[in-house]
Amino acid sequence: MQGDYEEFFKVFAQVSKAIHSGQNTTEILEHIVENIKAIFGARGCIYWIIDMERATIEAQVSSGFYYHNLSMVNFSELTTIFKTEPGRRTFIEDATSDRRIPVRDSIGKRRVGSIYGMYFDIIGSLGGILAVYFYDQRKLSDKEQDIVNALGEQGAIALQKSLSYDEKMLQNLHQMVEGFALALEAKDENTHGHSVRVARFARAVAVEFGLSAAEAATIHHGGLLHDIGKIGMNDDILKRLGILSRREMDVVKQHPVIGVRIIEPLHFLKDVSPLIRHHHERFDGSGYPDGLKEDRIPLGARILTVCDAFETMLAGRKHFARMSLEDAVVNLREGAGRQFDPALVDALFSAIRKNPETFDLEADDRGLACLANHQKRLQQGPAVRGQLFI
Numbered sequence: 001m002q003g004d005y006e007e008f009f010k011v012f013a014q015v016s017k018a019i020h021s022g023q024n025t026t027e028i029l030e031h032i033v034e035n036i037k038a039i040f041g042a043r044g045c046i047y048w049i050i051d052m053e054r055a056t057i058e059a060q061v062s063s064g065f066y067y068h069n070l071s072m073v074n075f076s077e078l079t080t081i082f083k084t085e086p087g088r089r090t091f092i093e094d095a096t097s098d099r100r101i102p103v104r105d106s107i108g109k110r111r112v113g114s115i116y117g118m119y120f121d122i123i124g125s126l127g128g129i130l131a132v133y134f135y136d137q138r139k140l141s142d143k144e145q146d147i148v149n150a151l152g153e154q155g156a157i158a159l160q161k162s163l164s165y166d167e168k169m170l171q172n173l174h175q176m177v178e179g180f181a182l183a184l185e186a187k188d189e190n191t192h193g194h195s196v197r198v199a200r201f202a203r204a205v206a207v208e209f210g211l212s213a214a215e216a217a218t219i220h221h222g223g224l225l226h227d228i229g230k231i232g233m234n235d236d237i238l239k240r241l242g243i244l245s246r247r248e249m250d251v252v253k254q255h256p257v258i259g260v261r262i263i264e265p266l267h268f269l270k271d272v273s274p275l276i277r278h279h280h281e282r283f284d285g286s287g288y289p290d291g292l293k294e295d296r297i298p299l300g301a302r303i304l305t306v307c308d309a310f311e312t313m314l315a316g317r318k319h320f321a322r323m324s325l326e327d328a329v330v331n332l333r334e335g336a337g338r339q340f341d342p343a344l345v346d347a348l349f350s351a352i353r354k355n356p357e358t359f360d361l362e363a364d365d366r367g368l369a370c371l372a373n374h375q376k377r378l379q380q381g382p383a384v385r386g387q388l389f390i
């Protein structure tokens with residue numbers, strides 16, 4: 001640094017300007033890591049973007065290291081080296097002997113003397129780690145550390161800005177597709193509101209089952225879109241669900257695959273695709289389209305299956321009457337292990353007990369009592385048998 005900070009202020013001003021003029025985030029981060037490397041004469045500099053909730057490394061921008069080497073570093077190694085609390089600095093004086101650094105030579109243990117790093121909160125569960133790697137065992141002065149931190153902070157601001165913009169865009173896109181799906185469902189009075197309720201139930205079950213808010217949100221989207229493949233189907237067939245010929249049933253059974261084909265070009269829905277494809281698999285492997293069994297069926301799809309059936313039982317269809325909560329509970333319990341994942345039937349029951357209003361069941365005292373004591377009814381068998389849920 002040679003005592004003068006002219007270079008730093010120049011870089012800082014350039015980066016701030018780039019952020020405010022909306023320049024590409026990767027370019028801004030590249031600018032930051034390249035300049036830090038140059039200003040300090042470092043061996044290399046990396047800006048990692050990590051997702052604390054998913055425990056993943058989302059991206060890295062680097063200067064001075066081969067991408068191949070960086071791609072070998074995993075989340076747990078990284079978070080062992082660097083403290084991941086906002087504002088916490090990490091300094092490794094002797095990288096060659098420090099036990100936090102992995103033995104293999106992925107980020108140049110043999111060629112790195114010391115490492116300085118800093119963690120920044122970005123947005124949601126995303127965080128950034130700016131790390132500077134030196135050839136020798138170098139100790140940064142407080143002022144030098146402040147410079148690295150100031151540039152790292154600028155990187156975090158750039159990411160915040162672009163990610164919240166992306167987030168907004170994504171929200172708009174989701175709303176658009178969901179609105180489209182719901183508009184199509186609205187024209188059919190028979191299934192009106194089905195997907196919205198399935199989505200609401202499924203989110204509650206996901207949360208009850210201990211999934212993260214992000215996973216529950218994906219499952220909610222899956223619920224809204226699960227039957228989107230019925231779009232192109234003949235209205236006449238859909239209105240006669242429950243009394244279809246085998247041939248007509250085969251047509252209806254294509255809707256999960258058609259649904260996936262419809263949303264395939266929309267990259268932002270890629271996590272929802274498997275949920276749509278597999279929402280008619282059965283726990284015992286006798287479902288469609290792939291006959292997947294138990295854990296092979298994505299968890300979100302298993303949640304949708306339970307909620308889809310439950311909603312259909314409670315709402316009824318033109319050709320089969322709605323069921324009482326008591327009958328629906330007994331049917332679900334009977335189907336546990338065959339059609340449904342038993343653990344998710346349990347999760348649904350406890351979600352209903354905790355928040356009956358989520359399931360529009362706050363007034364159904366008799367049904368709710370049955371949740372606690374349905375074993376006796378189970379021995380008698382349900383008054384109304386389970387229907388085909390398609």
Ligand SMILES: [Fe+2]
Nearest residue numbers: 226227279390
């Ligand atoms: Fe379906």
Ligand SMILES: [Fe+2]
Nearest residue numbers: 226227308390
């Ligand atoms: Fe459905």
